[in-house]
Amino acid sequence: MGEKRTAAAAAAVIGGAALLGASTLGAVAPRVGDSHVDARWARMKRYRYAHRGLHGRVTGVPENSLAAFERARDNGFGAEMDVRLTKDDQLVVFHDADTTRMCGVSGAIEDMTLDQVRALRLGGTDERIPTFEEAISVFDYEGPKNELDELDVDGSGVATPVIVEIKTANGNFKRLTDLVMEALDRHCVSFCIQSFDLYVLSRLRWHRPEVIRGRLAYDVRHGKALALPVRFARTMLTGNHAARPDFIAYRFEDRKLPVVRMVVGPMGAKPVYWTIRTEADLRECEAEGGVAIFEGFLPDPTC
Numbered sequence: 359m360g361e362k363r364t365a366a367a368a369a370a371v372i373g374g375a376a377l378l379g380a381s382t383l384g385a386v387a388p389r390v391g392d393s394h395v396d397a398r399w400a401r402m403k404r405y406r407y408a409h410r411g412l413h414g415r416v417t418g419v420p421e422n423s424l425a426a427f428e429r430a431r432d433n434g435f436g437a438e439m440d441v442r443l444t445k446d447d448q449l450v451v452f453h454d455a456d457t458t459r460m461c462g463v464s465g466a467i468e469d470m471t472l473d474q475v476r477a478l479r480l481g482g483t484d485e486r487i488p489t490f491e492e493a494i495s496v497f498d499y500e501g502p503k504n505e506l507d508e509l510d511v512d513g514s515g516v517a518t519p520v521i522v523e524i525k526t527a528n529g530n531f532k533r534l535t536d537l538v539m540e541a542l543d544r545h546c547v548s549f550c551i552q553s554f555d556l557y558v559l560s561r562l563r564w565h566r567p568e569v570i571r572g573r574l575a576y577d578v579r580h581g582k583a584l585a586l587p588v589r590f591a592r593t594m595l596t597g598n599h600a601a602r603p604d605f606i607a608y609r610f611e612d613r614k615l616p617v618v619r620m621v622v623g624p625m626g627a628k629p630v631y632w633t634i635r636t637e638a639d640l641r642e643c644e645a646e647g648g649v650a651i652f653e654g655f656l657p658d659p660t661c
Contacts, residue, residue: 383625384599385595385597385598386594386596386598386599386620386621387599387602387621387625388598388602388603388604388605388621388625388626388627389563389603390625390626390627392604395568395570397507398507398548398570399550399570399604399605399628400507401506401507401509401519401548402436402548402570402649403628403649404661405434405436405519405659405660406435406436406640406649406650406652406657406658406659406660407435407436407437407438407519407521407649407650407651407652408426408429408430408435408436408437408438408651408652408653409421409438409632409653410422410426410437410438410439410440410453410653411423411425411426411429411430411437411439412426412427412429412430412435412437412656413425413426414654417429418483419483419485420460420480420481420485421453421480421481422439422440422451422453422480422487422493423480423481423485423486424488424492424493424496425485427439427493427496428496430518431496431518433656433659434518434659435518435659436518436520437497437518438521438522438523438632438651439451439493439520439521439522440523440525441522441524441525441534441538442467442468442527442534443468443527443530443533443534444467444468444470444471444472445468445469445470446471447533447537448472448475449490449491449534449537450467450472450487450488450490451488451489451490451493452487453525455527460481461478461479461480462482463478466527467487467527468528468530472489475487490538490541491541491544491545494520494522494541494542494545494547494549495545497517497518497519497520497545497547497548497549498517498545498546498547499517499546499547499548500546501546506546506547506548517548518548518659519547519548519549519550520547520550521549521550521552521572521630521651522538522542522549522550522551522552523552524552524558525553526553526555526557526558531557531558531561532557532561534558535558535561535562536561538551539562539566549570550569550570550571551569551571551572552571552572552573552574552605552607552630553574554573554574554575556573556597556600559571559572559573559600559601559602559603560601563600563601563602570604570605571601571603571604571605572603572604572606572607572628573595573598573601573603573605573607574607574608575592575595575606575607575608576593576608576609576612577593577609577612579593593615593617594617595617595618598621603627604627604628605628605629605630606618606621606622606627606628606629607630607631607632607651608622608630608631608632609631609632609633610632610633610634610639610643610648613629613631613646622647629646629647629648630649630650630651631643631648631649631650631651632651633651633652633653634650634651634652634653635653635654635655636655637657640652640657644661
């Protein structure tokens with residue numbers, strides 16, 4: 359009788375462990391096996407991406423400016439850009455939650471109208487904060503959309519791709535995501551979408567499944583801005599089950615966390631690493647199969 363109880367208890371433990379393991383894997387699993395996504399990603403992967411455009415103090419070109427995006431395109435790079443929503447429902451390209459660092463005036467984009475945003479200047483230059491339509495137009499291809507994925511990488515800068523980061527605030531994920539997609543539908547651009555906000559990625563999953571989507575993350579376990587359970591969940595990619603991202607855009611320095619290795623390794627997520635600041639890190643990133651978002655130096659445009 360005792361042996362039967364022991365066997366039953368052992369079976370229960372093993373079954374529970376298996377269930378827990380399956381649940382854990384399900385919570386972080388990416389989307390894989392979509393041939394349409396894989397085909398489009400093959401072109402995206404050929405490029406290196408200038409973080410917030412090809413900007414720099416030496417050149418006098420501020421981040422997320424039209425000049426930075428034009429410079430990236432003209433040098434044959436893809437570009438990463440950040441999109442926010444103004445108070446009057448207009449899309450603009452700007453990274454920070456506050457305008458102080460880049461514009462010398464305190465304020466949140468989400469609390470400003472487009473006219474107020476356009477009155478600001480970037481980094482002490484004459485460059486304005488661009489609208490999303492202006493920024494994305496830099497990367498438009500003049501031919502038909504069905505030719506985009508077939509274009510050869512020749513370093514000419516023609517129709518280089520874009521990584522669009524959707525920056526949400528105050529629960530505006532639905533409106534912001536929909537407006538970004540409406541804008542992209544009006545253009546002929548190779549692009550993918552990334553966000554820290556799982557609501558954005560979940561909305562894309564259910565309403566625009568053809569779009570390549572990626573989850574932004576880094577190791578925030580030791581931060582203080584968020585509650586510990588939230589920091590742990592973000593670091594460990596919990597919640598992927600709701601979004602099923604195609605790629606994981608993880609901070610380069612944190613990429614060796616076991617959960618990252620598992621999700622971009624045997625689980626098959628496409629790896630993107632940010633922000634690459636040296637040639638040595640670039641080589642290491644790409645040796646590991648990662649797509650590089652770089653800043654602060656000028657590599658070759660394509661891998």
